[in-house]
Amino acid sequence: MASKPSDPAPTPASAAPVAVKILIAGGFGVGKTTLVGAVSEIRPLQTEELLTDQGVGVDDTAGVEQKTTTTVAMDFGRITIRDGLVLYLFGTPGQDRFWFMWDELSFGALGAVVLADTRRLPDCFPAVDYFESRGLPFVVAVNRFDDGYDYTPDEIREALDLSEEIPVVLCDVRERTSGKEVLTTLVRHLLAVHRTENEGVPAL
Secondary structure, three states: OOOOOOOOOOOOOOOOOEEEEEEEEEOOOOOHHHHHHHHOOOOOEEEEEEOOHHHOOOOOOOOOOOOOEEEEEEEEEEEEEEOOEEEEEEEOOOOHHHOOHHHHHHOOOOEEEEEEOHHHHHHHHHHHHHHHHHOOOEEEEEEOOOOOOOOOHHHHHHHHOOOOOOOEEEEOOOOHHHHHHHHHHHHHHHHHHHOHHHHOOOOO
């Protein structure tokens, strides 16, 4: 009598992906909205509004006079870096009058990208100071505008008085591949800082 074949072993359920909240910060017009839009695998949520006369004398638009809109709350996007690791991206407002949003947006974040524009490098100081004072790991990504200054990462590091441990990378936020490399650099930095290999975050 033939034996009844045994049922196949059940396939283990795939582990739920690890979700990591990341902030994208920097000065006004540096490219935060563009970065989130370029890398997001979903349609990004944007809260851009037209600049009006009410901002005259309040918003510093030197160097970005052609900009006609501004983020008033946040940008939001999502990108899967690799199987099992999803980044939720929250772009912060760049203007001084909207900085009160940063505390809300930073709640639960594990890391940040500080975007820098070499034409207006001091504009990223508030973001650097904010994350340093809160002990939130970050990388500095220099968005290479066509008319920007051609500084090396070491020169940027010196100008911003950054420690050797903080990565500085050059990028073009319009390009998905370039933006993804910035985020991959941040994840590697987080792994090094927090030693999260033992906390369930997949290694890259």
